Amino acid sequence: MKDHAVISGVGFTSATSPRRQPLSKDELCRQAADLALEHAGVKRSDIDTVIIGDIAGFEASSVSALTIAPFLGLPEYTNIIPISTGGTSGGHLANQAAALVRAGYAERVLCIAPNTFDGPVDLQAVINTNSPMIMEQPLGMGAVHMGAFFPGAYQQRYGVTDDQLMAVGAKNRRHADHNPFAHITSSLADEHAQRMVSTPLRLGMVCPVSSGAIALVVTAESLAVEESPNPLVRITGASSISDGYLGGKRRDFSKFEVVEHLARKVYREAGIIDARRDLDVLELFVPYAPMEYLLQEAFLICGWGEAPGLLEEGATSHGGDIPTNLSGGPLCANPGVAGQMAPIAHVALQLMGQSPTQQAEGAKRGLAHSTGGTFFQFHTATIMERVSA
Amino acid sequence: MPHYSSPSVQDELYIAGSSWLKLEDDSGLQLDEAVFEACSAALRNAGIKRHQVALSITSSLDLYDARSISNALTAPAAAGYLNDELRVEGDGAAAFLVAAAGLASGQADIAIVVASSAPEVGYTSEAAVRGLQEHVSSYTFDAHTSRPVGLTANTVLGLHAANRLDVGRVSWAKMVESTAADINRGAASGRAQRAATTIDAVASAPVAMAPLNELMLPASSAGIGAIVIAAGVAGRRCPDPLARVTGWGSAVSPSPGRTSWLTNPAGAAGKAARDAYRRSGRRAEEIGYAEMTDLTPAMTDELAEALQIRHLAASERNRTGGVRSNHPGIANGLLRIIEGAELARERTAGHNALVHAADNLMGLTSSTSSVLILESL
Amino acid sequence: MTATDTTTEAALVHDVHWKIDYRVKLGRAWSRFMRGLQKQELWGTRCESCQRSYVPAQDYCEACYEKITNWVQLEPTGTLRAATIVYQGFEGGPEAPYVVGAVEIDGTHSLLMHFIGGVDLSDSDAARAVLRDGLRVRAVWSDERTAAITDIKHFAVEQA
Ligand SMILES: [Zn+2]
Numbered sequence: 001m002k003d004h005a006v007i008s009g010v011g012f013t014s015a016t017s018p019r020r021q022p023l024s025k026d027e028l029c030r031q032a033a034d035l036a037l038e039h040a041g042v043k044r045s046d047i048d049t050v051i052i053g054d055i056a057g058f059e060a061s062s063v064s065a066l067t068i069a070p071f072l073g074l075p076e077y078t079n080i081i082p083i084s085t086g087g088t089s090g091g092h093l094a095n096q097a098a099a100l101v102r103a104g105y106a107e108r109v110l111c112i113a114p115n116t117f118d119g120p121v122d123l124q125a126v127i128n129t130n131s132p133m134i135m136e137q138p139l140g141m142g143a144v145h146m147g148a149f150f151p152g153a154y155q156q157r158y159g160v161t162d163d164q165l166m167a168v169g170a171k172n173r174r175h176a177d178h179n180p181f182a183h184i185t186s187s188l189a190d191e192h193a194q195r196m197v198s199t200p201l202r203l204g205m206v207c208p209v210s211s212g213a214i215a216l217v218v219t220a221e222s223l224a225v226e227e228s229p230n231p232l233v234r235i236t237g238a239s240s241i242s243d244g245y246l247g248g249k250r251r252d253f254s255k256f257e258v259v260e261h262l263a264r265k266v267y268r269e270a271g272i273i274d275a276r277r278d279l280d281v282l283e284l285f286v287p288y289a290p291m292e293y294l295l296q297e298a299f300l301i302c303g304w305g306e307a308p309g310l311l312e313e314g315a316t317s318h319g320g321d322i323p324t325n326l327s328g329g330p331l332c333a334n335p336g337v338a339g340q341m342a343p344i345a346h347v348a349l350q351l352m353g354q355s356p357t358q359q360a361e362g363a364k365r366g367l368a369h370s371t372g373g374t375f376f377q378f379h380t381a382t383i384m385e386r387v388s389a
Numbered sequence: 390m391p392h393y394s395s396p397s398v399q400d401e402l403y404i405a406g407s408s409w410l411k412l413e414d415d416s417g418l419q420l421d422e423a424v425f426e427a428c429s430a431a432l433r434n435a436g437i438k439r440h441q442v443a444l445s446i447t448s449s450l451d452l453y454d455a456r457s458i459s460n461a462l463t464a465p466a467a468a469g470y471l472n473d474e475l476r477v478e479g480d481g482a483a484a485f486l487v488a489a490a491g492l493a494s495g496q497a498d499i500a501i502v503v504a505s506s507a508p509e510v511g512y513t514s515e516a517a518v519r520g521l522q523e524h525v526s527s528y529t530f531d532a533h534t535s536r537p538v539g540l541t542a543n544t545v546l547g548l549h550a551a552n553r554l555d556v557g558r559v560s561w562a563k564m565v566e567s568t569a570a571d572i573n574r575g576a577a578s579g580r581a582q583r584a585a586t587t588i589d590a591v592a593s594a595p596v597a598m599a600p601l602n603e604l605m606l607p608a609s610s611a612g613i614g615a616i617v618i619a620a621g622v623a624g625r626r627c628p629d630p631l632a633r634v635t636g637w638g639s640a641v642s643p644s645p646g647r648t649s650w651l652t653n654p655a656g657a658a659g660k661a662a663r664d665a666y667r668r669s670g671r672r673a674e675e676i677g678y679a680e681m682t683d684l685t686p687a688m689t690d691e692l693a694e695a696l697q698i699r700h701l702a703a704s705e706r707n708r709t710g711g712v713r714s715n716h717p718g719i720a721n722g723l724l725r726i727i728e729g730a731e732l733a734r735e736r737t738a739g740h741n742a743l744v745h746a747a748d749n750l751m752g753l754t755s756s757t758s759s760v761l762i763l764e765s766l
Numbered sequence: 767m768t769a770t771d772t773t774t775e776a777a778l779v780h781d782v783h784w785k786i787d788y789r790v791k792l793g794r795a796w797s798r799f800m801r802g803l804q805k806q807e808l809w810g811t812r813c814e815s816c817q818r819s820y821v822p823a824q825d826y827c828e829a830c831y832e833k834i835t836n837w838v839q840l841e842p843t844g845t846l847r848a849a850t851i852v853y854q855g856f857e858g859g860p861e862a863p864y865v866v867g868a869v870e871i872d873g874t875h876s877l878l879m880h881f882i883g884g885v886d887l888s889d890s891d892a893a894r895a896v897l898r899d900g901l902r903v904r905a906v907w908s909d910e911r912t913a914a915i916t917d918i919k920h921f922a923v924e925q926a
Contacts, residue, residue: 056450077657081479249876
């Protein structure tokens with residue numbers, strides 16, 4: 001049965017730091033799954049496929065989907081699809097679930113986004129193994145340093161100040177004050193926030209390392225109509241993109257050029273003509289604060305170099321016309337694959353009118369994004385639309 | 390459980406082209422270069438240009454590739470540059486089904502699937518590749534309960550074979566005989582990892598995981614496969630598609646903690662096959678050839694039973710020797726599909742072939758079985 | 767959907783280690799590229815079909831998907847397009863502070879990522895003012911060269 005795919009249930013465990021997390025990854029995933037199933041109004045035995053994301057090297061097990069799945073209590077022979085694309089694993093989970101449902105290959109898919117960062121003893125050293133081993137790793141390029149390239153070029157091209165970059169962090173932490181699943185809020189000390197990490201990134205512009213899991217249930221719409229107690233949120237656009245491998249392939253670091261490609265593709269699929277008008281809420285994967293500006297511009301919300309102005313006029317805060325990262329985004333909680341799927345989970349709840357964060361009143365259509373790989377080679381986009389009255 | 394409707398015209402999927410690159414010690418290729426070789430050969434075979442491809446699906450493992458997020462290196466080489474891309478951390482046949490779903494969902498008209506088993510250990514001999522596969526397999530088992538007690542994929546295969554010998558469901562002599570026959574059938578084909586052998590040589594091969602000896606284990610090899618899949622008219626307009634995919638199914642076998650992986654290890658294959666038959670509208674008796682992944686000769690009969698292909702003569706099963714001739718790790722599923730599709734291209738229109746793949750990441754436990762039914766054109 | 771809060775007695779922690787030794791092949795293009803560096807030569811490739819150029823060299827074109835056989839030797843000079851001064855490095859990495867830059871090698875479409883050396887980093891604002899898009903730089907070769915990307919020690923500001 002081919003059908004539209006809807007997000008029918010969302011489950012978040014609370015987020016904390018890996019050090020304070022008393023639960024194992026298996027337990028957290030099961031807890032998130034239980035919450036999502038309950039929210040969707042379905043039983044474990046209704047699930048025909050589970051999609052689980054991981055990032056190899058961060059886990060205690062290779063293909064960790066295979067060790068997590070047995071803890072979910074699903075029926076024997078349930079399909080397990082392990083997805084591993086680095087920082088976009090989480091975004092791919094829901095997109096792939098939608099593809100399976102639309103194809104008639106599955107009817108109720110459970111997406112599990114585990115906490116990824118609990119295991120490694122030296123997390124930053126592990127993250128740094130993600131940079132191209134032979135060409136770029138020997139040059140002292142870790143994740144945060146890759147994140148620093150873009151804002152430096154952006155500042156120079158458009159005359160953006162350090163304070164304007166920091167303003168994104170401050171706005172998102174203010175949003176996070178209202179998110180019970182956030183781990184960092186506006187209580188972050190200013191002298192801490194100002195410490196320079198890699199120019200122009202300061203500590204207050206860099207995501208924390210968090211622990212927590214998230215699950216989604218993606219269901220064929222005709223079934224969800226019958227069984228889900230929630231307004232139906234249809235996935236109307238689901239796409240991904242890869243740039244070249246080495247950082248030098250990015251060409252113009254003042255823009256996320258590859259996201260512009262993705263935006264055109266996913267907007268075409270979802271029938272979006274004017275992004276700022278047609279979208280009501282954005283959750284963008286922003287592990288480094290300035291990326292929010294570059295992403296808003298590449299997603300065609302405004303012109304090049306205009307995003308700082310949107311923040312200053314309040315358009316991207318709660319109550320503005322294009323609220324962005326009402327959850328606080330990864331700057332306030334980044335539990336790895338769970339952090340990558342969090343944008344989809346938060347947009348879905350906004351469109352259901354059930355946001356645990358500040359609700360964007362009347363939000364009907366939203367965009368969620370994830371990114372990863374070296375120098376943000378990979379991105380995913382998911383457009384969701386409320387189809388219930 | 391899902392209820393399936395009959396296949397619609399929109400679900401017409403074609404295997405438009407394929408290629409297999411056997412990796413030797415002196416290939417001299419970096420991983421992405423090898424992926425490019427395989428993918429460009431598959432596109433040429435399909436008569437399709439890269440710009441027609443809108444979806445690129447990879448099956449690979451970072452721990453084979455010695456790189457974190459190894460698909461970052463290979464995606465642009467797999468026609469993924471500025472395209473929709475995804476890496477499935479599992480068998481190539483599972484990746485094939487993800488690509489097929491992408492087409493059936495309307496996401497794309499043409500997809501490429503690449504499965505890579507190119508272990509970065511410097512050598513491609515059976516011993517070198519198996520060494521890494523077993524090492525990584527150990528890391529795939531749970532770190533707290535299974536790994537410390539020595540479980541690997543091949544120890545699980547040994548546990549199963551021991552049980553089947555103990556209960557008299559298989560005989561040692563038959564296992565030796567079928568292993569020799571498999572290896573010799575494959576040795577005549579171009580992709581073999583093992584040279585021709587004799588029954589005596591098989592009987593006296595070094596024991597690996599008692600009761601299984603080295604030659605009864607899958608013939609670990611290195612290779613990269615690529616398949617171009619096209620939907621509807623995009624497939625029919627290809628110059629010489631290999632086969633039409635009429636049915637598919639997949640299911641995962643029980644985890645190590647359950648008893649059913651040992652009592653009924655072919656259960657997942659059986660479920661996948663039933664789904665594939667139902668979707669294709671074909672009956673088991675209509676299947677004329679099968680390409681299957683019987684990981685040891687102790688599995689062969691119960692797997693054939695589960696796939697409902699016992700009626701097939703030995704010559705109509707695994708004509709190139711199956712996994713005892715060549716088992717390229719997680720790329721095995723794609724190799725089995727390529728073998729099945731190449732056969733389908735040779736047979737007359739309407740002939741049906743069944744392809745079964747199962748990964749050997751954790752032996753017979755937590756293993757994804759995928760079944761396809763291919764129709765000759 | 768509700769938040770959950772679980773408090774238990776201290777959970778057990780096991781140490782888990784992975785150790786695998788690999789021998790990674792650099793293949794056709796990067797082997798030739800690295801051997802060039804060892805001889806103090808910078809080589810790239812240019813796609814005959816679409817004219818895109820690649821530094822480090824690549825022997826296939828990911829954009830137009832043709833094989834590339836056209837190797838070109840390049841002057842190791844270029845223009846800095848983006849840079850970051852790393853004040854907090856990482857375990858096993860170079861000693862901070864250091865500068866990583868994206869250099870557009872003259873006559874190519876590629877940016878080569880490398881260290882930028884010879885800039886005083888004691889005052890970060892002053893250093894940032896120097897390390898701007900448009901800065902001309904030239905490769906400085908390492909004395910000990912091992913066919914690795916670090917055979918170029920860094921790119922230094924070119925004296926006018
Ligand atoms: Zn080209």
